[in-house]
Amino acid sequence: MTHVGEIALRQRRLVAKTPTLPQAATPPGTRGAILQAGLTLFAEQGFHGSSIRQLAAAVGITTATLYAHYPSKDDVLTELIRIGHEEIWQRLSAAVADVADPTARLRALVGAHVHLHIDHALLAVVVNNELHALHPDQAESALTLRNKCFQLLADTISDGVANRDFDIVDPELAAIAIASMNMRVANWYDPRLSYTPDQLATRYAEYALDIVRARRPI
Amino acid sequence: MTHVGEIALRQRRLVAKTPTLPQAATPPGTRGAILQAGLTLFAEQGFHGSSIRQLAAAVGITTATLYAHYPSKDDVLTELIRIGHEEIWQRLSAAVADVADPTARLRALVGAHVHLHIDHALLAVVVNNELHALHPDQAESALTLRNKCFQLLADTISDGVANRDFDIVDPELAAIAIASMNMRVANWYDPRLSYTPDQLATRYAEYALDIVRARRPI
Amino acid sequence: MTHVGEIALRQRRLVAKTPTLPQAATPPGTRGAILQAGLTLFAEQGFHGSSIRQLAAAVGITTATLYAHYPSKDDVLTELIRIGHEEIWQRLSAAVADVADPTARLRALVGAHVHLHIDHALLAVVVNNELHALHPDQAESALTLRNKCFQLLADTISDGVANRDFDIVDPELAAIAIASMNMRVANWYDPRLSYTPDQLATRYAEYALDIVRARRPI
Amino acid sequence: MTHVGEIALRQRRLVAKTPTLPQAATPPGTRGAILQAGLTLFAEQGFHGSSIRQLAAAVGITTATLYAHYPSKDDVLTELIRIGHEEIWQRLSAAVADVADPTARLRALVGAHVHLHIDHALLAVVVNNELHALHPDQAESALTLRNKCFQLLADTISDGVANRDFDIVDPELAAIAIASMNMRVANWYDPRLSYTPDQLATRYAEYALDIVRARRPI
DNA sequence: AATGAATGAGCTTTCATTCAT
DNA sequence: CATGAATGAAAGCTCATTCAT
Numbered sequence: 001m002t003h004v005g006e007i008a009l010r011q012r013r014l015v016a017k018t019p020t021l022p023q024a025a026t027p028p029g030t031r032g033a034i035l036q037a038g039l040t041l042f043a044e045q046g047f048h049g050s051s052i053r054q055l056a057a058a059v060g061i062t063t064a065t066l067y068a069h070y071p072s073k074d075d076v077l078t079e080l081i082r083i084g085h086e087e088i089w090q091r092l093s094a095a096v097a098d099v100a101d102p103t104a105r106l107r108a109l110v111g112a113h114v115h116l117h118i119d120h121a122l123l124a125v126v127v128n129n130e131l132h133a134l135h136p137d138q139a140e141s142a143l144t145l146r147n148k149c150f151q152l153l154a155d156t157i158s159d160g161v162a163n164r165d166f167d168i169v170d171p172e173l174a175a176i177a178i179a180s181m182n183m184r185v186a187n188w189y190d191p192r193l194s195y196t197p198d199q200l201a202t203r204y205a206e207y208a209l210d211i212v213r214a215r216r217p218i
Numbered sequence: 219m220t221h222v223g224e225i226a227l228r229q230r231r232l233v234a235k236t237p238t239l240p241q242a243a244t245p246p247g248t249r250g251a252i253l254q255a256g257l258t259l260f261a262e263q264g265f266h267g268s269s270i271r272q273l274a275a276a277v278g279i280t281t282a283t284l285y286a287h288y289p290s291k292d293d294v295l296t297e298l299i300r301i302g303h304e305e306i307w308q309r310l311s312a313a314v315a316d317v318a319d320p321t322a323r324l325r326a327l328v329g330a331h332v333h334l335h336i337d338h339a340l341l342a343v344v345v346n347n348e349l350h351a352l353h354p355d356q357a358e359s360a361l362t363l364r365n366k367c368f369q370l371l372a373d374t375i376s377d378g379v380a381n382r383d384f385d386i387v388d389p390e391l392a393a394i395a396i397a398s399m400n401m402r403v404a405n406w407y408d409p410r411l412s413y414t415p416d417q418l419a420t421r422y423a424e425y426a427l428d429i430v431r432a433r434r435p436i
Numbered sequence: 437m438t439h440v441g442e443i444a445l446r447q448r449r450l451v452a453k454t455p456t457l458p459q460a461a462t463p464p465g466t467r468g469a470i471l472q473a474g475l476t477l478f479a480e481q482g483f484h485g486s487s488i489r490q491l492a493a494a495v496g497i498t499t500a501t502l503y504a505h506y507p508s509k510d511d512v513l514t515e516l517i518r519i520g521h522e523e524i525w526q527r528l529s530a531a532v533a534d535v536a537d538p539t540a541r542l543r544a545l546v547g548a549h550v551h552l553h554i555d556h557a558l559l560a561v562v563v564n565n566e567l568h569a570l571h572p573d574q575a576e577s578a579l580t581l582r583n584k585c586f587q588l589l590a591d592t593i594s595d596g597v598a599n600r601d602f603d604i605v606d607p608e609l610a611a612i613a614i615a616s617m618n619m620r621v622a623n624w625y626d627p628r629l630s631y632t633p634d635q636l637a638t639r640y641a642e643y644a645l646d647i648v649r650a651r652r653p654i
Numbered sequence: 655m656t657h658v659g660e661i662a663l664r665q666r667r668l669v670a671k672t673p674t675l676p677q678a679a680t681p682p683g684t685r686g687a688i689l690q691a692g693l694t695l696f697a698e699q700g701f702h703g704s705s706i707r708q709l710a711a712a713v714g715i716t717t718a719t720l721y722a723h724y725p726s727k728d729d730v731l732t733e734l735i736r737i738g739h740e741e742i743w744q745r746l747s748a749a750v751a752d753v754a755d756p757t758a759r760l761r762a763l764v765g766a767h768v769h770l771h772i773d774h775a776l777l778a779v780v781v782n783n784e785l786h787a788l789h790p791d792q793a794e795s796a797l798t799l800r801n802k803c804f805q806l807l808a809d810t811i812s813d814g815v816a817n818r819d820f821d822i823v824d825p826e827l828a829a830i831a832i833a834s835m836n837m838r839v840a841n842w843y844d845p846r847l848s849y850t851p852d853q854l855a856t857r858y859a860e861y862a863l864d865i866v867r868a869r870r871p872i
Numbered sequence: 873a874a875t876g877a878a879t880g881a882g883c884t885t886t887c888a889t890t891c892a893t
Numbered sequence: 894c895a896t897g898a899a900t901g902a903a904a905g906c907t908c909a910t911t912c913a914t
Contacts, residue, residue, distance in 0.1 A: 009361060009364050009365050009368055010361075011349055011350055011352070011354060011357045011361060012350060013350045029877095030877080030878095044350070045266075045350070046264055046266055046267075046350075046351075047267075048263075048264055048266035048267040049264075049265075049266040049351065051903080051904065051905085052904085052905060052906085053903085053904085053905090061877095061878075061879090062878070062879050062880075063905080063906075064878075064879055064880080064881090064906085064907080064908085065877075065878055065879070066906095067905095067906065067907075068876080068877060068878070069877090072905080072906080073905065073906090129347060131229055132229060132230060132231045132262070132263070132264075133264075133267065134229070136229060139229045143227060143228075143229060146227050147227050150227055169421075170413075170421070173413075173418075173421060174425070176402075176406065177399045177422065177425050180398050180399045180401070180402035180403075181395045181398045181399055183398070183402070184394075184398035184401070184402075185398075188394065195388075195391075200391075203387070203388070203391060204395065207392070207395055207429045210428040210429050211425045211428050211429065213428075214424070214428045247894095248894080248895095269886075269887070269888085270887080270888060270889085271886085271887085271888095279894095279895075279896090280895070280896055280897080281888080281889080282889090282890080282891085282895070282896055282897075282898095283894075283895050283896070284889095285888095285889070285890080286894060286895070286896095287894090290888080290889080291888065291889090445797060445800050445801050445804055446797070447785055447786060447788070447790060447793045447797060448786060449786045465873095466873080466874095480786070481702075481786070482700055482702055482703075482786075482787075483703075484699075484700055484702035484703040485700075485701075485702040485787065487907075487908070487909085488908080488909060488910085489907085489908085489909095497873095497874075497875090498874070498875055498876080499875095499909080499910080500874070500875055500876075500877095500910090500911080500912085501873070501874050501875070502910095503909095503910070503911080504873060504874065504875095505873090508909080508910080509909065509910090565783060567665055568665055568666060568667045568698070568699070568700075569700075569703065570665070572665060575665045579663060579664075579665060582663050583663050586663055605857075606849075606857070609849075609854075609857060610861070612838075612842065613835045613858065613861055614835075616834050616835045616837070616838035616839075617831045617832075617834045617835050619834070619838070620830070620834035620837070620838075621834075624830065631824075631827075636827075639823075639824070639827060640831065642868070643828070643831050643865045646864040646865050646867075646868045647861045647864050647865065649864075650860070650864045683898095684898080684899095705882080705883070705884085706883085706884060706885085707882085707883085707884095715898095715899075715900090716899070716900055716901075717884080717885080718885085718886080718887085718899075718900055718901075718902090719898070719899055719900070720885095721884095721885065721886075722897080722898060722899070723898090726884080726885080727884065727885090
């Protein structure tokens, strides 16, 4: 039976292969095809490791045609990163929209976070590994969303601490640890594994709760 | 006061700047200088985002001179990744060399893992982000070590489960979650933060124990 | 007060900005607009320094639309150069149509030549600087007109010499010197200067007469 | 017999073909060869009409090798224009270094100016036609020299007017007219013509004196 | 009359690498 | 040990032009 240990330790950046862009955010026609191809290439090889000739070939067009749709290679990445951040922000904020209880909120956030990293593994890898390739002003709005996502998580934990539901010294540190766990799911999750996305999301939510709920000294 | 939330969410790949190679593994003279410069560049910009001109300029030599020391750009990365993996394997195996008790072993492993990602943040970032840029045969020995490291962690958790010290359904999943937490420390840790490396290592070890020790249904 | 010295020495090819095409020769509608925009661009940046994208953008149409009006970029230049040469030939021949006396003819020719280089400065700059960019057969008829213009001037001087009104060894050399003076007016004339076009034309005519009338040894 | 009228009216930008750079200013080896080739191409076809592939082919090297010697195509032009302006400034200032009398100075200036446009016809054509292709800061020092050259001429005429040797209303206008005559020599002079450079220079000097010496009303 | 989409060919520039010295 | 000069290949991008609509 396929198990995590075999899969998590490959040379490839990620196991997933299908470039699933959020459908609503995918432009129609050639523009969309470029985005999908860029997603695949940038996820696998990185932005600087992918050439626009590869990109054009993957789409089945000329490099000149690329430039009829995007003004530069940078802009393809910028667009992907924008879409990625908007998707995550939308999912996380939707997940807790009607949830007040910190424990339930944390469960919802971690669940949504994990699902996102499975549903859009390539996009998550691009977002997490290629942000540095953008010019600062291209990255700005993405960083803003990233911050809001992190605050959602950190505030939830803080609320739980205030509540006495949670007991943890540094909520932000716990938030970062939990987010770190979730983020790497994009790199290793493989549908051939013995748990479904739901099961994985549930377990990770329990891990998160284990961390924040602990009663311990220090 | 500087806190994690401010720091974890930058565009840069990592906060650390000093290219600290394990001293024993650093060659003397120009060879070592090339390695240090490669470490800095590859950590910041990625392998494909760094040119050998930049590398030579950072060292203060000609690109032609580079080739008197390393046969190719690839080989500089290969060497860095080799050093990185040997360092981590050495540290992890040393950490548990004399420790039998699963709880103590897990504490030691997480502690060593966190310390490594702080002490050699750039190296860790290169190792974790640039492995895909190598030719498969150049990556092979690194992957072997990486596997052994993971098994050390997974086996420790399995032992604890066998022991009834830990209670967790899927030890490998817990191992991967814990390793994920630790790995990202390289990206965000900043000495200006309010905890020392020791304190952070201790907290992360507790997080790990929270995860594996939990008694819960599901 | 603005004076020539300040103005004549700029980096730009010419001071004038308004693309005044001879009205009779300007086609109506989009065709005319393309010609005007081409005039401005080719005068400022040269034919090879201007792209059809710039041209289309200046007109406010698509590059594809350009091709509904002109079969190629070359043809826009060819048309401008044709118009320019026809304008100059028409003006020069009209200027001397009813004038017999060599002195009066020379005054008329220089006056018309100077006025042309002021009235249609951009066109003159294109005509004088971009002819080489045409294919030889596209340039042929323009060269014929140019020759006729030059012969008008050279013959006028020759007539004056035959007449003993002028006294100059090489009428063609004088013609070339005089034409050279006039041609560069297109590059530097600026309405802010302290002389009107008429005054400038008059002075240049006197310069020309000074040159050809001189009684001197050698 | 070849005469001016036949020659002055060609499609080509200039008749001269040999790329004579001022020897002292020509770098040795490949750098110099690139400069010579650039001179020929830019004079004939303009900066934007010449590709670096043509340039490299003319030198007999790869385009990549070009960039070992000049950082960009722009810089080749900048260097040519710098050399051209320094040569002209040096020649003009040397020509009048020991000459006090305005008439003699004007003769010397025009003579030097004409000789320059014959000796370095290609360079003069590049300098006079391609300045606009530079970025403003690249053109700045050339413009300064150009200004100094013009002032030398204008001041000489002004001195002659103050002296009562010359009698002209606007010395700067006369200066511009005279300079215009001289500049175009680069375009049409051909050694096959019936006058030597010396003879041409002498005649043009007389033309200049005719213009400024005239006693006339207006 | 005008356009959106496409293209082959070309652009300037940079890449990693080699080699005689 | 180091370099200056060179290179083939490829990079990102723009060129003038076409064509179905």
